[in-house]
Amino acid sequence: xxxxxxxxxxxxxxxxxxxxxxxxxxxEFANTRKSMDLMLTFIRNGYxxxxxxxxxxxxxxxxxxxxxxxxxxxETPLGVLVADTQGSIGYMIEQSLQNxxxxxxxxxxxxxxITQVLIDKDDPACTNPTxxxxxxxxxxxxxxxxxxxxxxxxxxxxxxxxxxxxxPQPVKVINSRLIRHLIDGGAIVIAxxxxxxxxxxxxxxxxxxxxxxxxxxxxxxxxxxEIKADELFILTGVDQVALHFGTPQETYLSQxxxxxxxxxxxxxxxPPGSMGPKIHGAIHFLERGGKSVTITSLDRxxxxxxxxxxxxxxxD
Numbered sequence: 001x002x003x004x005x006x007x008x009x010x011x012x013x014x015x016x017x018x019x020x021x022x023x024x025x026x027x028e029f030a031n032t033r034k035s036m037d038l039m040l041t042f043i044r045n046g047y048x049x050x051x052x053x054x055x056x057x058x059x060x061x062x063x064x065x066x067x068x069x070x071x072x073x074x075e076t077p078l079g080v081l082v083a084d085t086q087g088s089i090g091y092m093i094e095q096s097l098q099n100x101x102x103x104x105x106x107x108x109x110x111x112x113x114i115t116q117v118l119i120d121k122d123d124p125a126c127t128n129p130t131x132x133x134x135x136x137x138x139x140x141x142x143x144x145x146x147x148x149x150x151x152x153x154x155x156x157x158x159x160x161x162x163x164x165x166x167x168p169q170p171v172k173v174i175n176s177r178l179i180r181h182l183i184d185g186g187a188i189v190i191a192x193x194x195x196x197x198x199x200x201x202x203x204x205x206x207x208x209x210x211x212x213x214x215x216x217x218x219x220x221x222x223x224x225x226e227i228k229a230d231e232l233f234i235l236t237g238v239d240q241v242a243l244h245f246g247t248p249q250e251t252y253l254s255q256x257x258x259x260x261x262x263x264x265x266x267x268x269x270x271p272p273g274s275m276g277p278k279i280h281g282a283i284h285f286l287e288r289g290g291k292s293v294t295i296t297s298l299d300r301x302x303x304x305x306x307x308x309x310x311x312x313x314x315x316d
Contacts, residue, residue, distance in 0.1 A: 036100045041301050059194060176227055
């Protein structure tokens with residue numbers, strides 16, 4: 001039976017765990033503990049929580065370990081590295097939040113779900129890879145890897161050749177029914193880490209992994225829709241969304257409607273590599289019945305919940 005209280009998906013940005021992407025494990029734990037202080041704000045405000053998170057720095061480090069160990073230990077595919085980092089980051093969040101709940105005298109279960117996310121292997125993005133991963137190579141060093149693995153690569157001026165992988169749209173969260181069941185049972189769930197493990201159905205109806213990366217905010221929006229969350233919070237590096245960002249005409253937005261979000265997006269205010277996926281995730285969620293999306297920084301959660309900052313996007 002569904003319990004009372006609003007359900008929210010909280011999409012943590014990379015700065016929640018690894019500001020700048022160079023933190024060691026001790027620093028990552030310290031950052032995670034700080035972030036979990038702020039998660040208590042949601043719980044005290046009566047929310048039932050699903051927490052998603054980025055994994056860019058962590059999966060990048062894992063991939064570099066694979067590349068540096070090539071020829072010494074068996075190689076690990078990208079999808080398995082996403083699964084690995086879902087587990088390790090989930091562990092940090094889970095333990096840190098459990099300890100915060102203990103200190104606050106709150107009795108709640110916290111669980112991490114290693115999450116597969118369905119993609120369409122015929123998505124046009126799969127034939128036009130754009131996401132750089134791994135280290136830079138000389139042309140001489142990368143040619144054998146292209147031949148062996150079928151890599152797609154691109155040249156970066158002044159740095160060398162680097163592998164690129166697709167970033168297809170998330171279609172469905174394979175584990176969403178289980179996640180909903182856990183929430184209804186009162187648990188706080190950590191899921192869809194790093195955008196989820198990309199998978200597709202083969203001709204036998206079997207799930208297979210796919211070397212790609214899924215945007216974390218888009219996957220969080222799909223998850224929020226499938227578990228029928230009330231609200232989606234996307235936590236990033238800025239307090240509010242802006243029009244004409246970084247120009248003298250910069251204008252911050254406190255609240256906009258779904259239609260306004262679509263219009264501003266069509267006008268080109270939200271670049272693909274930064275605010276674009278967040279706005280697209282918000283649009284996806286609201287079009288399917290979500291009640292609101294809030295985009296703000298991690299440190300301003302409490303202020304955003306009281307309407308003092310953040311950008312709130314609501315249905316028309």
